Amino acid sequence: MITAVAPPMLADQSDRAVVDAPVTLITASIAGEIAALSVQPGSDVATGQTLAEISNPRVDRAALISLEEKSADSREKLSAALSKSQTDSAYIASLDTEIANQTSQLRAHLRSQIEELRARVAQSSAMSGEKKALVDRQSDMVSRNAASMDMLRPTQQQYSAALHNTDAETFKLNQKVSQLDALNKGIYVGDDSVAINILAQKRRDIELDAKSMDIEARQQSGIVVNLQKIIDTEGGRLERLGAATVVSPGSGTVLTVGASTGRHVNPGDTIASVVDCDKRFVVAIFSYRQGENLMPGTRVRIDGGALRSGVITSVLPRTTDKADERFAVPFPQTERRELYAIIAPDREDGARPVTKTTEPATCTVGHWVTVTRENGIVPSMSVSWRRLGHLVAYLTGSGRSPTEAERLDATDRLKTALRSSDQRAARALDEDWVPRSHALVTR
Incomplete structure (x- = not known):
């Protein structure tokens, strides 16, 4: 009970640690079939490198066809409207010419009538x-009793008729003058202007x-x-x-890699x-x-992998499944009253090794x-037991009983590896025990 409970609560060491890294999910942007796949698990990729080709020959083009039909119908209406407008413009020009000719003729006729009426x-x-x-x-003759009134009355009537005839001719003259003025202003009145008035009305209607x-x-x-813009957008979308x-x-x-060549994928599939x-x-x-001893900035040693040392960047009480999805490996499951320590490896340790061999870096x-x-100073009990097992394998792997000096030497080496802050001693002990334990197992 003491070895199982007390050390985990006070230990400065933990073997429940895993190397993790951010992961990016490469998803399909469209529905279709995988036409080509150029990556395999473990292969290195660069930014912008092509990973897969997706084709979808069964794209629904009904919306594009409908838009093209509407565009064709609108183009036909536009062409018809332009043709009708051009025809109306030509007809208006013809009516203007005819109205001008008839107006000129009527103006000359009115001028001749005015001259006649003036005469x-x-x-x-x-x-x-x-x-x-004569009157x-x-x-005067009647006043001198040289003539009778019967002779004067017809003459007076003739004089009155002559006056009225003068007034009538004057009114006709004024009418023709007014008609000519209106004609010059584009106003068509009178019986002589009926034909021109009809042409002018028709011109207004055509205009x-x-x-x-x-x-x-x-x-x-x-x-x-607008339809062409929508068609271009729809065409780009279908493309x-x-x-x-x-x-x-x-x-x-x-x-x-979650897909294979020929497999059908939907948008968002990984x-x-x-x-x-x-x-x-x-x-x-x-x-x-150990929270107070694991504050951000605390340096730690890392054994059992390519990493050697690092610095604690943050301490988390718990994590969630949604947060785990952002990383390659889910965080280890914690028990009650435990916490996570996030460790950033040193730059020289975190960098991937560059080798001249053709084998890819792991x-x-x-x-x-x-x-x-x-x-x-307080080791993890699980690590202690494991290294004790390595010691036993080392002692028994020689094929003879160890001497007292060898036992004392092995014990000192174990104590040094468990308690010393020198990571080279611990690494040397592991590097010596691991091959011996492996040889013992194979025997």
């Missing part, structure tokens, strides 16, 4: 003067129709432009849905997961009683390691 007015004025002179002479055609043409032109290239968003090592081994860190479990993500706080 008639002058003639009527002269006749009125003649009749007036005056007869009136209104031409304006309505211009408005419709502008509307259809806007519709065609993206028809084929897609899956590339790596960053560099790293392929952890898993094709592969890429782990960035250059961002490795260690997750270690300690007792909550990624130690997922390996279990032992973490020891520097200057720590």
Whole structure:
């Protein structure tokens, strides 16, 4: 009970530590079949490297076809409106020419009528003067009793008729002058202007129709432009849905491949997961009683892998399944009153080794390691028992009974490895015991 409970609560060492790293899920952007897959688990990838090709020949193009039909119909309406507008413009030009010709002829005719009426007015004025002179002479004769009133009355009537005739001719003259002025202003009145008035009304109707055609043409032109933009957008969308290239968003090592060539995938399905081994860190479990000794900035030793030392960056009381999805390996399960220590390896340790051999560099993500706080004095019991087993294997692997000096030497080496802060001694002990224990097992 003491060896099982007390040491984990006070130990400065933990073998419940695993190397972890952020993982990036490479997902399918469209639905389709995997046409090509160029990665395998464990292979290295670079940023922008092509990982897979997805093709989808069964893309629904009904929306694009409908849009193209609407665009074609709008283009036909636009063409018809433009043609009608051009026809109306030509007809208006023809009506303007005809109205101008008839207006010119009518203007000349009115001018001749005005001249004629002016002559008639002058003639009527002269006749009125003649009749007036006759009336005056007869009136004088009547006043001298040289003539009777019966002779004067017809003359007076003729004079009155001459005056009225002059007034009538004057009114006709004024009417023709007013008609000519209105004609010059584009106003068509009178019986002589009926034909021109009909042409002018028809011109106004055609002009209104031409304006309505211009408005419709502008509307259809806007519709065609908008539909073309939508068609281009839909075409681009279908092009993206028809084929897609899956590339790596960053560099790293392929952890898993969840698809194969010819397999059907849906948008969001995971094709592969890429782990960035250059961002490795260690997750270690300690007792909550060691929280004060494991503050951020505390240096630790790391044994059992490629990492050698590091610094605690944060301490977490717990984690969640959602948070674990962001990493290559789920955090180890903690018991009650335990916490996580997140350790960032030193730069020279965390960097991936560069070799001149053709063999790819291994990624130690997922390996279990032992973490020891520097200057720590209380070892982990599980580590102690394991190393004691290594000692037994070392002692029994020689094939003879060890001498007292050898036993004392082995005991001293065990104590030194368990308690010393010198990591080279612990590493040398492990490197010596591991091959001997392996030889003992094989025997």
